[in-house]
Structures are given as C-alpha cells and as structure tokens.
Amino acid sequence: MNKKLELASPHMSDKGYEQKYIKExxxxxxxxxxxxxxxxxxxxxxxxxxxxxxxALSCGTAAIHMALKAAGVKEGDTVFCQSLTFAATSNPITYIGAKPVFIDSEEQTWMMSPDALxxxxxxxxxxKxxxxxxxxxxxxxxxxxxxxxDKHDAVLIEDAAESLGSKYFGEYTGRFGKYAILSFNGNKIITTSGGGMLLFNFEDYQERYEKVLFWATQSRENRRYYYHKETGYNYRLSNILAGIGRGQLMVLDERVAQKQQIASFYRELFKELEGIELKEPMEGCECNYWLSVAEITHPNIKPLDLIEAFEADNIDSRHIWRPLHTQPVYSECDYIDNGKVSETIFDKGICLPSDTKFNDDDLARIADVIKKLWKEKSN
Ligand SMILES: Cc1ncc(COP(=O)(O)O)c(C=O)c1O
Known part of the structure; x- marks a missing residue:
C-alpha cells in the first residue's frame, strides 16, 4: 500500500520550539x-x-460558547449563523437554548451572503x-x-477557526467580529492537539474577559469554599498545551507560506484540466489555504469520484461541509435562502489534500490521480 497522504495533519516546528516551552x-x-x-x-x-x-480555552467550540454568552445570548434568542460551516459553529447556540437561523452563502466568497443577512x-x-x-x-x-x-445594533461573532493567518484587506481575520474565535484542533494550520481561543476586539474588554474566565473555570464565586451562583464550565487551556501553541505560533507564517505553495501547485495543475477550479479569496484578501478547495464543473466528474480515486491511492480528501440547514439535527430551524448557493457549493466542491508535510513526490502522486481520472472521464 502506498504511504498515506493526509488531508492536513499536525506539523510541529523542526526547531523544537514546542518542546522548549513544554519543558519550561x-x-x-x-x-x-x-x-x-x-x-x-x-x-x-x-x-x-x-x-x-x-x-485561551480548551477548544474552538468552547470559545464560541463563551463568545455567545459574553455577547449576551439567552435562552429563546435567535442567532443568525452562516449555514455553510461545521456544526461546531452552531452547536453552542443550542447549548444556551437559543435558536439558530441559518443564512445562505454567496457565490463570490462562498461565505455568508450580505444580501441574505x-x-x-x-x-x-x-x-441581536x-x-x-x-x-x-x-x-x-x-x-x-x-x-x-452595526446598522441593526447586532453583535458580530467571527468564527476564524479555519482562517488563522488569512488577511482581509491587509488585516488578519479574527479582527472583525466584536468577538472572534480560533481553533487549535489537530488538523488546523497550527495545533495544540486540542485547543481554542476567544478574541476580544474592543478596548474595554476587561469586564467581559473576567466574566469569561469565571464561566470557564466553573463559575466559582470568590469565597473560601466552593460556592456557585451560575452554571460553570471547565474550558481553560492547560499550560502544557499552551506551550505547544506558543511554539506553533512561531511557525505560523511558515505554515501559511507552505499552504500557499500547495494552493499554487493546484492552481497550476488545474490550468491543464477542464472543469475544475481552485477557489480563490476575493481580490484584496489573502487566504491561508488551510485546505485548498476547488469547484468541479466537469460534466462527467463529481466530487465523490475524485474522493474515491484518491481513496484508492490511500490519499485523504473530503466533501465540503454540508450546509447546516440541511442537517437533520437542525431541521426545525429557519433558513434564509440566497438561491441555494451553499447547497450548490456542497454539491460541486471538494477539499483537496493540503498537508504541509507533503514533498514533491507526494504532490506528483496527487497530480497523477487527478490527471488519470480526468483522462478516463473526458473521453
Ligand atoms: C469552522 C469551525 N468552527 C469551529 C470549530 C471548532 O473548533 P474545535 O474543534 O477546536 O472545537 C472548527 C474546527 O473543528 C471549525 O472548523
């Protein structure tokens, strides 16, 4: 069997930065x-x-939960949530007993449609x-x-779990929501094995920050004995894992550059092929290409055909996230449609293998699988 090629796997620095902080x-x-x-x-x-x-928190999902609570979401409230995403984005809405209303995407960015919003x-x-x-x-x-x-006096929460290192007109993503979140889950661009972060983008954050610390450490009131007036959570990141995170942060730029190189490889490859195109960020933005993703418009090839062709060669790839408004667990929730854009992206899109540990031989293997499938299906 050929060596397994991962979609995206943990990649520690080769200089031992993480170990230095763990040792400390x-x-x-x-x-x-x-x-x-x-x-x-x-x-x-x-x-x-x-x-x-x-x-710093135990995972990105916990960070979303804390962002919602910090923003003031209560049982029975509605929360508008992009439909094209991983369920971890919206699950914390239901932890609070609030109701997600899913918002469709737009074609240009694949992300939330301002018009549908x-x-x-x-x-x-x-x-709100x-x-x-x-x-x-x-x-x-x-x-x-x-x-x-702003016009509707609503709080924006930015889920930047997958976009650490990407820039929106020169500024890092994670700077735009009043609250934003990151994930350091195992397959993310930098990882602590598991971990996340809540980001505050307002100067008078102190009171909200302290409140998040309070909730994230079991809502312990300041008394000699354990005393609780509110439900608490065990959501803080451990000092060991934060050490891994510090080391990983030192190689973030390197990882972004490597992911961008992988994207260039696909961009070049797809120039030779009909009906497959790398999804690019909007002009003026920089993508970290955490995963290179593409749209397949070839009449005889569906994403599943390519996923299966990769699988046969022991290479990992994946469907795009299935929109949340189509998930059985959210069947009761409302959805604001924009011409079924997110469903079309799910039908045509694919997440391509994007591991920063790939060498030239690995990329050549990936190219061979794609070209072979295209040759077979184009005749
Ligand atoms: C878009 C998105 N949001 C939230 C999360 C949740 O992060 P975590 O796995 O660290 O809880 C993830 C990743 O897993 C994600 O991809």
Whole structure:
C-alpha cells in the first residue's frame, strides 16, 4: 500500500520550539491548570493578530460558547449563523437554548451572503447576534457584514477557526467580529492537539474577559469554599498545551507560506484540466489555504469520484461541509435562502489534500490521480 497522504495533519516546528516551552512548564511544575505559557500564548497571539485581548480555552467550540454568552445570548434568542460551516459553529447556540437561523452563502466568497443577512433582519428585526465564518481560510465579506450588524445594533461573532493567518484587506481575520474565535484542533494550520481561543476586539474588554474566565473555570464565586451562583464550565487551556501553541505560533507564517505553495501547485495543475477550479479569496484578501478547495464543473466528474480515486491511492480528501440547514439535527430551524448557493457549493466542491508535510513526490502522486481520472472521464 502506498504511504498515506493526509488531508492536513499536525506539523510541529523542526526547531523544537514546542518542546522548549513544554519543558519550561515541567521544570517549573506548572503542568496544570494555568501558568506562564497560557498568559504568554494569549499575549503573543493578541500581538500577532492585533486584537485587544485573547483568552485561551480548551477548544474552538468552547470559545464560541463563551463568545455567545459574553455577547449576551439567552435562552429563546435567535442567532443568525452562516449555514455553510461545521456544526461546531452552531452547536453552542443550542447549548444556551437559543435558536439558530441559518443564512445562505454567496457565490463570490462562498461565505455568508450580505444580501441574505439583510433579508434575515427584515424577517427577524429583533435579532441581536450574528456568526460569520471564514471557511477554509477564505475571508467572508467582513466589512459589509459588520456594517449590516452595526446598522441593526447586532453583535458580530467571527468564527476564524479555519482562517488563522488569512488577511482581509491587509488585516488578519479574527479582527472583525466584536468577538472572534480560533481553533487549535489537530488538523488546523497550527495545533495544540486540542485547543481554542476567544478574541476580544474592543478596548474595554476587561469586564467581559473576567466574566469569561469565571464561566470557564466553573463559575466559582470568590469565597473560601466552593460556592456557585451560575452554571460553570471547565474550558481553560492547560499550560502544557499552551506551550505547544506558543511554539506553533512561531511557525505560523511558515505554515501559511507552505499552504500557499500547495494552493499554487493546484492552481497550476488545474490550468491543464477542464472543469475544475481552485477557489480563490476575493481580490484584496489573502487566504491561508488551510485546505485548498476547488469547484468541479466537469460534466462527467463529481466530487465523490475524485474522493474515491484518491481513496484508492490511500490519499485523504473530503466533501465540503454540508450546509447546516440541511442537517437533520437542525431541521426545525429557519433558513434564509440566497438561491441555494451553499447547497450548490456542497454539491460541486471538494477539499483537496493540503498537508504541509507533503514533498514533491507526494504532490506528483496527487497530480497523477487527478490527471488519470480526468483522462478516463473526458473521453
Ligand atoms: C469552522 C469551525 N468552527 C469551529 C470549530 C471548532 O473548533 P474545535 O474543534 O477546536 O472545537 C472548527 C474546527 O473543528 C471549525 O472548523
């Protein structure tokens, strides 16, 4: 069997940065729960992205949960949420007992349609919360969406789990929502094995930051004994994992450059082939290409054909996220349609193998599989 080629797998620095910070945590016996690595990871990320404050948490899903609570979402509220995304984006809405209203995508960016968002506010004028997502590193129309939220006095939460290192007109994604979130899950562009971060983009964050810390550490009131007035969560990131994150942050730019090279490889390859095109960010934006994604318009080839051809050669690839308004778990939720754009993207799109550890031989193998399938199906 050929060597397995992963979609995207953890890639530690080759200089041992992560181990240095982990060792420091061991040497100082700061294994758990908090310590210098957590504080420094938050500070270093805030500096890198230019956000006001960061709070390191156990995963991106926890960060969304905390963002919603910090924004003031309560049981029975509606929350507008991009439909084309992973269920982790919207699940925390239901943890609170609030109701997602799913918003369709637009063709240019594949992300939330500003037009559909406007229509959602016409239907739900009292809605106060919006979650936009920059999937696969592709920035949404963040300025337009933010302007619509401002007009309706709604809080924007930006799910930047997949877009760390992407830029929207020169500024890092994660800077546009009042709250934004990152994920350091195993397959993300940088990883702590599991982890996430809540980002604050407003100067007077202190009170909300402290409240998030409070919820994320079991809502313990400040007394000598354990005393609780609110439901708490165990959501903080460990000092060991934050050490991995600090080391990984040092190679973020390198990883983005490697992912961009993989995207260039596909861009060049697809010039020779009909009916497949790499999805590119909007002009003026930079994509981290966490996963290179493409649209297949070939009359005889569907994404599944390519996924199966890869599979036969022990190469991992994936369907695009299936829109949440089509998921049985959300069948009761409302959906603001924009001509079924997200469903079309799901039908035609594919996530291509995008592992930063690929060498030239690996890329040649990928190219061979694609070219062979195209040759077979084009006759
Ligand atoms: C778009 C999106 N949102 C949220 C998450 C949740 O992050 P985590 O897996 O760290 O909980 C992920 C990744 O898993 C994601 O891809």
């Amino acid at each position: 945590a061991f040497d100082t016996n700061w294994i758990a729960p908090l310590g210098k690595n957590v504080n420094m990871f938050e500070t270093e990320m805030a500096q890198k992205l230019g956000v006001d404050k960061c709070c 406007e229509r959602a506010f016409e239907k739900y004028p009292d809605n 919360y919006v979650i936009v997502v920059n999937l696969y590193g592709l920035p949404a129309k963040l300025n337009e969406i933010k302007a619509i939220c």
